[in-house]
Amino acid sequence: MAYAVPKEAYNGKVLNVKFGKAPNAVSIGGENAMPFLSFEGEIPNKPVIAFEIQDMPPDDWPDTVKNQFAGVSSDPVKWAQRCQNELKAQAIALRLISTHPDRENRSPQDAAKTVKDVLSAINIPLIILGSNNVEKDASVLVAAAEAAGGYNCIIGKAQEGNYKTIVAAALAHNHKIIAMSELDINLAKQLNILITQMGFNKENLITDPMCSALGYGLEYTYSVMERIRLAALLQNDATMQPPIAGDVGMYVWKIKEVSASESEAPLWGSLEERGIAWEALTAAAMLIAGTNLLIMRHPKAVETVQKVIKELV
Amino acid sequence: MALSGVEIFKLLPKTNCKKCGFPTCLAFAMKLAQGGVDLEKCPDISEESKKVLGEASAPPIRTFALGAGEKAVKIGGETVMFRHDKKFFNPCAIALNIKDNLSDAELKKAAVEVANSEIERIGQKLRIDAISIEYASNDSARYEAAVKLIASAAPDTAIILNCKEPSAAEKAVKAVADRKPLLYGATNDNAETMAGIAKANKVPLSVCAQGVEALISLTEKIKSLGVEDIVMDSGAKTAKEIIEHNTQIRRSALRKGFKPLGYPVINFALRDDSTFEAALASVAIAKYASIVVISSIAKWKNLALFTLRQNIYTDPQVPMQVEQKIYKIGEPTDDSPLLITTNFSLTYFIVSGEVENSKVPSWLAVMDCEGLSVLTAWAAGKFTSAKIAQFIKDSGVEGQIKHKNLIIPGQVAILSGALEEKLEGWKITVGPREANGLPTFLKSRTA
Numbered sequence: 125m126a127y128a129v130p131k132e133a134y135n136g137k138v139l140n141v142k143f144g145k146a147p148n149a150v151s152i153g154g155e156n157a158m159p160f161l162s163f164e165g166e167i168p169n170k171p172v173i174a175f176e177i178q179d180m181p182p183d184d185w186p187d188t189v190k191n192q193f194a195g196v197s198s199d200p201v202k203w204a205q206r207c208q209n210e211l212k213a214q215a216i217a218l219r220l221i222s223t224h225p226d227r228e229n230r231s232p233q234d235a236a237k238t239v240k241d242v243l244s245a246i247n248i249p250l251i252i253l254g255s256n257n258v259e260k261d262a263s264v265l266v267a268a269a270e271a272a273g274g275y276n277c278i279i280g281k282a283q284e285g286n287y288k289t290i291v292a293a294a295l296a297h298n299h300k301i302i303a304m305s306e307l308d309i310n311l312a313k314q315l316n317i318l319i320t321q322m323g324f325n326k327e328n329l330i331t332d333p334m335c336s337a338l339g340y341g342l343e344y345t346y347s348v349m350e351r352i353r354l355a356a357l358l359q360n361d362a363t364m365q366p367p368i369a370g371d372v373g374m375y376v377w378k379i380k381e382v383s384a385s386e387s388e389a390p391l392w393g394s395l396e397e398r399g400i401a402w403e404a405l406t407a408a409a410m411l412i413a414g415t416n417l418l419i420m421r422h423p424k425a426v427e428t429v430q431k432v433i434k435e436l437v
Numbered sequence: 438m439a440l441s442g443v444e445i446f447k448l449l450p451k452t453n454c455k456k457c458g459f460p461t462c463l464a465f466a467m468k469l470a471q472g473g474v475d476l477e478k479c480p481d482i483s484e485e486s487k488k489v490l491g492e493a494s495a496p497p498i499r500t501f502a503l504g505a506g507e508k509a510v511k512i513g514g515e516t517v518m519f520r521h522d523k524k525f526f527n528p529c530a531i532a533l534n535i536k537d538n539l540s541d542a543e544l545k546k547a548a549v550e551v552a553n554s555e556i557e558r559i560g561q562k563l564r565i566d567a568i569s570i571e572y573a574s575n576d577s578a579r580y581e582a583a584v585k586l587i588a589s590a591a592p593d594t595a596i597i598l599n600c601k602e603p604s605a606a607e608k609a610v611k612a613v614a615d616r617k618p619l620l621y622g623a624t625n626d627n628a629e630t631m632a633g634i635a636k637a638n639k640v641p642l643s644v645c646a647q648g649v650e651a652l653i654s655l656t657e658k659i660k661s662l663g664v665e666d667i668v669m670d671s672g673a674k675t676a677k678e679i680i681e682h683n684t685q686i687r688r689s690a691l692r693k694g695f696k697p698l699g700y701p702v703i704n705f706a707l708r709d710d711s712t713f714e715a716a717l718a719s720v721a722i723a724k725y726a727s728i729v730v731i732s733s734i735a736k737w738k739n740l741a742l743f744t745l746r747q748n749i750y751t752d753p754q755v756p757m758q759v760e761q762k763i764y765k766i767g768e769p770t771d772d773s774p775l776l777i778t779t780n781f782s783l784t785y786f787i788v789s790g791e792v793e794n795s796k797v798p799s800w801l802a803v804m805d806c807e808g809l810s811v812l813t814a815w816a817a818g819k820f821t822s823a824k825i826a827q828f829i830k831d832s833g834v835e836g837q838i839k840h841k842n843l844i845i846p847g848q849v850a851i852l853s854g855a856l857e858e859k860l861e862g863w864k865i866t867v868g869p870r871e872a873n874g875l876p877t878f879l880k881s882r883t884a
């Protein structure tokens with residue numbers, strides 16, 4: 125029987141976002157085909173993985189991943205240098221978790237200082253994340269954006285409840301933004317529209333439709349991402365064309381599967397490998413659903429996903 | 438390709454005899470077009486029409502069983518490209534590949550490991566579904582012995598005979614024909630002989646080709662030789678080949694109704710690095726493989742792969758649920774705190790996990806809300822004060838514990854007043870909004 129490879133005709137294209145400073149700036153997005161289908165489109169950039177670090181010791185991380193950064197994790201500068209120099213990170217995601225009112229409630233000024241210290245110690249791109257407290261992030265990320273002026277960072281996450289101040293700060297200091305909504309394609313679209321209506325260029329935007337860990341709602345994230353990508357490419361929906369971010373580490377490293385010991389869960393096997401696999405598989409699923417930028421924690425999980433990426437492009 | 442009602446009508450006897458249970462042939466035709474009735478209901482339809490209609494109404498991807506007996510798994514039968522379009526139906530079978538030149542003890546150990554791989558997760562029993570036995574010894578007697586040994590050590594597990602040498606394959610198939618092994622496989626060089634063996638022993642046959650297009654002539658040939666249950670290996674090895682080949686195959690079958698590619702797909706995701714192999718296998722599972730073969734299993738790896746498969750194959754319209762009841766977490770006494778949540782399995786697992794983390798023994802009342810999360814159930818009117826009050830009264834928890842204090846999720850704090858009115862004598866406490874606040878919350882209450 126005569127056979128023709130069935131190709132999809134896409135009208136749209138994912139926007140290309142470049143962050144960081146030369147010579148180590150990084151580009152994501154730019155593809156005009158569904159994930160990794162190069163037989164029917166162009167995929168100019170590989171997905172990028174950023175190593176997550178925090179501005180206070182990661183006491184709440186399970187040992188499996190915490191131990192990887194023993195000796196450096198009490199100092200974000202050393203931690204960042206370790207990721208850059210030894211782990212060859214392409215980018216770093218600094219989470220200002222200490223600013224959360226339930227943690228140390230540190231001030232925006234403290235956060236700004238941490239940002240400056242980290243930026244002067246590395247030469248790879250920096251993603252600056254708040255503590256996910258909507259009210260507090262509104263001031264913390266503004267101070268962080270100012271402190272990082274000139275570094276072309278990604279600032280996040282702007283949410284429905286706080287995007288106005290964050291977007292204004294990113295505009296003033298020339299940063300990119302991660303816009304996050306909660307697992308709903310319409311909310312993602314609406315937030316992108318609200319942000320661009322403030323005069324923020326959509327080419328500086330990254331969408332985070334909210335990640336979820338393997339076994340804890342991964343299927344929702346997976347399908348929302350696929351739908352966002354289909355809207356961007358097939359319907360040429362300009363509001364859905366920013367690249368997608370997957371904040372994998374923070375959702376994975378709090379669930380039971382990555383912390384229950386072998387004696388607690390004898391049927392689950394080695395805790396060490398279980399945790400690594402959990403983060404790697406969650407990230408791999410996000411990649412094939414359309415994620416362009418992953419934020420991850422465990423070096424071995426990152427290494428595994430890098431191998432997958434190498435085979436995918 | 439699907440036929441319209443009118444096209445089907447033209448092939449019917451047009452006598453309106455009503456034997457099918459429909460008033461007219463046209464009514465029957467319309468129902469057939471929607472797939473709502475079986476062709477066999479019309480006793481008078483000609484053989485010729487039956488053939489045309491049978492082909493046209495066959496599902497775009499053939500469905501059949503891998504293995505025999507209770508643990509046989511259904512493969513194929515998918516109808517959509519994206520799970521949100523409807524759902525994925527028949528979860529990808531996971532198979533362990535074993536070489537026949539290992540020692541008997543090693544073979545047995547591996548087979549037993551597969552046989553004992555079952556884990557329960559969110560109420561489903563999940564396991565490694567099949568063993569692929571690779572003909573590496575180049576000795577047909579050894580192969581047959583290895584196959585027999587594995588078959589008896591893993592008595593319910595499906596078998597894949599990974600052997601392209603017809604004489605060795607034939608002996609092995611005969612030895613375990615009652616297990617309905619999948620014969621892997623037919624190539625350009627051996628297709629006729631392999632088809633003969635598969636047909637004579639009534640087992641499914643996998644074709645192996647280099648590339649998607651090369652599969653077509655093979656499946657057509659095998660089918661013309663009388664084998665219907667076919668599996669396809671396009672030779673995809675890398676993550677990229679897996680995604681691209683499998684996408685092309687599924688699109689051809691679903692969008693074009695292209696029959697020569699309308700069969701389940703098998704992918705070999707073999708790698709030395711076990712974690713990497715797991716990641717690669719998950720790519721195959723998400724992207725349309727019906728069988729994925731891996732080279733090593735371990736408990737942690739199985740758990741991760743089973744969970745991924747479960748996520749990808751859940752019905753996007755019908756969330757996974759847990760049973761409505763009062764669950765014990767730790768060893769609660771009649772003094773221990775009582776919390777309430779909904780029966781969405783994700784909610785239940787997160788909340789029960791956090792209560793467990795708190796190390797405070799507790800009672801967790803899980804209410805049937807058709808598998809919706811707390812806020813969704815509330816918004817849908819299923820987690821209301823009246824319904825919660827009724828559930829608490831009917832649950833018998835009042836006889837189990839001696840206090841009357843109920844902790845509700847922080848997200849539905851708004852319910853607390855109305856609940857106190859409806860549940861006489863009860864005190865309602867609003868818990869944290871996020872379950873991860875539960876350990877601190879519970880510990881501070883008992884301190």
Ligand code: B12
Nearest residue numbers: 306307756778784809810811812813816817846868871872
């Ligand atoms: C996925 C989803 C759906 C899925 C259903 C998934 C499911 N099985 O429930 C679908 C698509 C079907 C759906 C439908 C609807 N949804 Co909906 N949905 C969501 C979404 C994106 C995620 C829900 C989820 O899975 N959460 C995860 C689970 C684990 O959370 P949870 O059960 O609340 O549990 C957490 C806490 O409550 C806490 N917790 C749980 N139990 C307990 C117990 C105690 C004691 C304590 C202390 C804490 C605690 O711990 C958990 C983790 O922190 C949310 C948005 C969001 N991100 O919340 C909207 C959301 C819940 N949906 C909403 C609405 C309105 C609806 C609809 C009515 C209409 C619509 N928008 O489509 C329908 C109703 C369904 C119906 N009629 O049948 C609204 C609710 C608005 C409101 N505040 O009332 C939300 C918030 C979205 C929004 N912002 O508009 N939805």
Ligand code: SF4
Nearest residue numbers: 453454455457462479
């Ligand atoms: S049984 Fe057949 S011939 Fe009779 S009415 Fe039905 S479709 Fe027509």
